[in-house]
Amino acid sequence: MIRMWKTKRHFLYALWAVLLLASPAVLNPYWVDVLNLVGLYAILALSLNIILGHAGLFHMGHAAFYAVGAYTTAILNKQFGIPVLWLMPLSGLTAGLTALVVARPIIHLRGDYLLIVTIGFVEIIRIALINNVFGITGGANGIFGIDRPMIFGYKIRKPQEFFYLIWAFAALTVFFFHRLEQSRFGRALNFLREDDVAAEGSGIHTAHYKLIAFVIGAFWAGMVGTVYAAKMTIIAPESFNFWESVIMFMIVLLGGRGSIPGTILGAFLVIGLPEIFREFASARMLVFGAVMVIMMIFRTEGILPALPRSYPIGRLPDTGSDR
Amino acid sequence: MSLLQLSNVTKTFGGLTAVDDVSCEVQAGAIVGLIGPNGAGKTTVFNLITGNYRPDQGKIVFDGTFIQNLPPHRIVSLGIARTFQTIRLFHKLAALENVLAGCHCRMKSGALAAMFRPRSQKIEERTALTIALQELAFVGLQDKAEQPAENLSYGNQRLLEIARALATKPRLIILDEPAGGMNEPETAALINTIFSIRDRGITILLIEHDMSLVMHACDHIVVLEYGKKIAEGDAKNIQQDPRVIEAYLGTDED
Numbered sequence: 001m002i003r004m005w006k007t008k009r010h011f012l013y014a015l016w017a018v019l020l021l022a023s024p025a026v027l028n029p030y031w032v033d034v035l036n037l038v039g040l041y042a043i044l045a046l047s048l049n050i051i052l053g054h055a056g057l058f059h060m061g062h063a064a065f066y067a068v069g070a071y072t073t074a075i076l077n078k079q080f081g082i083p084v085l086w087l088m089p090l091s092g093l094t095a096g097l098t099a100l101v102v103a104r105p106i107i108h109l110r111g112d113y114l115l116i117v118t119i120g121f122v123e124i125i126r127i128a129l130i131n132n133v134f135g136i137t138g139g140a141n142g143i144f145g146i147d148r149p150m151i152f153g154y155k156i157r158k159p160q161e162f163f164y165l166i167w168a169f170a171a172l173t174v175f176f177f178h179r180l181e182q183s184r185f186g187r188a189l190n191f192l193r194e195d196d197v198a199a200e201g202s203g204i205h206t207a208h209y210k211l212i213a214f215v216i217g218a219f220w221a222g223m224v225g226t227v228y229a230a231k232m233t234i235i236a237p238e239s240f241n242f243w244e245s246v247i248m249f250m251i252v253l254l255g256g257r258g259s260i261p262g263t264i265l266g267a268f269l270v271i272g273l274p275e276i277f278r279e280f281a282s283a284r285m286l287v288f289g290a291v292m293v294i295m296m297i298f299r300t301e302g303i304l305p306a307l308p309r310s311y312p313i314g315r316l317p318d319t320g321s322d323r
Numbered sequence: 324m325s326l327l328q329l330s331n332v333t334k335t336f337g338g339l340t341a342v343d344d345v346s347c348e349v350q351a352g353a354i355v356g357l358i359g360p361n362g363a364g365k366t367t368v369f370n371l372i373t374g375n376y377r378p379d380q381g382k383i384v385f386d387g388t389f390i391q392n393l394p395p396h397r398i399v400s401l402g403i404a405r406t407f408q409t410i411r412l413f414h415k416l417a418a419l420e421n422v423l424a425g426c427h428c429r430m431k432s433g434a435l436a437a438m439f440r441p442r443s444q445k446i447e448e449r450t451a452l453t454i455a456l457q458e459l460a461f462v463g464l465q466d467k468a469e470q471p472a473e474n475l476s477y478g479n480q481r482l483l484e485i486a487r488a489l490a491t492k493p494r495l496i497i498l499d500e501p502a503g504g505m506n507e508p509e510t511a512a513l514i515n516t517i518f519s520i521r522d523r524g525i526t527i528l529l530i531e532h533d534m535s536l537v538m539h540a541c542d543h544i545v546v547l548e549y550g551k552k553i554a555e556g557d558a559k560n561i562q563q564d565p566r567v568i569e570a571y572l573g574t575d576e577d
Binding site for chain 2: 182201202308311313
């Protein structure tokens with residue numbers, strides 16, 4: 001029964017992937033671009049999911065790391081002409097480093113306190129960008145004229161081309177994050193989320209793991225920043241405001257904390273649905289608010305809650321239960 | 324040989340001296356009981372040993388290492404494991420995963436190894452899984468491996484905490500009221516489990532209110548009252564010690 005359900009689930013995932021990959025063939029560029037946006041937010045939310053979903057840290061400043069990555073790409077590309085895709089790991093690194101510096105002193109804060117501090121952090125970054133710190137961020141106007149990404153001498157510019165770039169990145173993200181989940185590292189994050197004291201008492205260096213969760217999440221958000229900068233060719237502080245952080249937070253909560261399929265579904269709902277119901281745009285916030293309230297009452301784990309890990313218990317040599 | 328040594332350990336919370344100048348030793352291979360009336364400071368002593376609190380004064384030596392200033396996870400990796408008075412399991416996670424939490428400190432793979440899965444990581448995962456299943460079987464919970472911890476009975480949850488502690492490969496295990504909430508047959512089984520833990524070469528320090536367990540299982544008993552050590556010795560001596568009788572039953576007013 002469980003097995004049947006499992007194959008059914010995998011079949012649904014595969015069906016969804018095929019439909020998604022084929023969609024640019026039938027959709028017009030506008031809708032392909034909507035899917036691009038969904039993809040970017042899906043990756044961002046997946047990276048936040050490590051921090052918020054798995055480690056249970058209420059981090060509402062994820063847009064700050066996204067901004068650091070985007071600006072790293074924009075500045076280095078404009079100043080030194082480095083191809084944007086080469087800047088992806090570097091942007092991840094600067095975002096990760098920012099996380100290391102910022103998260104270190106606040107890592108011991110609990111729940112709501114951490115939430116407030118991270119909100120402050122994302123505002124500091126935005127205001128620093130507007131005020132043109134070090135004279136390199138272009139102030140409120142931002143930076144424009146960022147290069148398009150090049151792959152093997154081919155310049156990516158059409159929405160369809162970006163579609164495959166973004167969703168390939170999303171697929172890689174899912175691959176790596178799934179492995180991360182199913183490991184000692186992923187388990188450690190869940191332990192400290194469930195009970196900090198018990199985790200520490202079982203020998204887990206909780207502060208260290210929280211910090212690494214932040215760094216990995218920030219690294220990935222920084223890389224998404226690169227793709228975003230290259231796609232838009234213009235970035236401005238307002239693209240990375242507090243509301244962006246809220247959207248990412250909402251995607252993870254709505255979809256299912258700690259659940260990869262849930263987070264991706266969340267991105268489709270939060271980013272995609274408002275585009276479908278454009279005529280009701282003014283009621284969007286009302287609907288979001290109502291949905292969140294209903295969710296928090298009736299389905300606290302999210303729409304597609306995380307499934308328990310499975311272990312190959314039966315396939316191990318007999319462990320000798322006679323001891 | 325003494326495995327653990329507390330010398331003149333004091334801990335105050337505001338105006339309250341919870342642990343007052345306590346010195347005691349735990350011999351390697353022994354089963355040591357820490358008893359005393361409610362509020363005597365027993366759990367505080369445990370929290371001082373495991374690094375959850377830091378002593379205001381005094382030293383704690385474990386196998387030649389000063390541990391009074393180390394964080395809890397370091398103390399666990401040195402070889403002291405614990406269970407909690409109020410059960411602290413990872414309730415939503417499977418029993419097996421709870422035990423895997425104990426295996427954590429004997430593993431090495433980090434986030435990068437998780438993403439790229441080199442051979443060493445796979446071997447390590449498989450070894451940890453084997454150890455976790457062995458420890459589950461040791462406490463008799465092999466059939467509950469995939470059940471969420473919260474679905475287990477109270478007594479089984481206590482056993483699961485012991486399995487998690489054992490998975491850290493400790494040399495000293497600290498049990499805080501292991502029989503709390505257990506019925507009589509469960510307690511009897513627990514005594515056997517405690518003996519088999521000792522037979523594995525692991526030293527045991529326990530707090531317990533169930534006197535039949537303490538008197539039956541412990542080689543050495545330390546009695547606390549109002550944070551002070553008032554007596555120590557074997558079961559027979561403790562039962563006859565007038566100060567202990569006074570602490571538990573009160574004195575005759577006349």
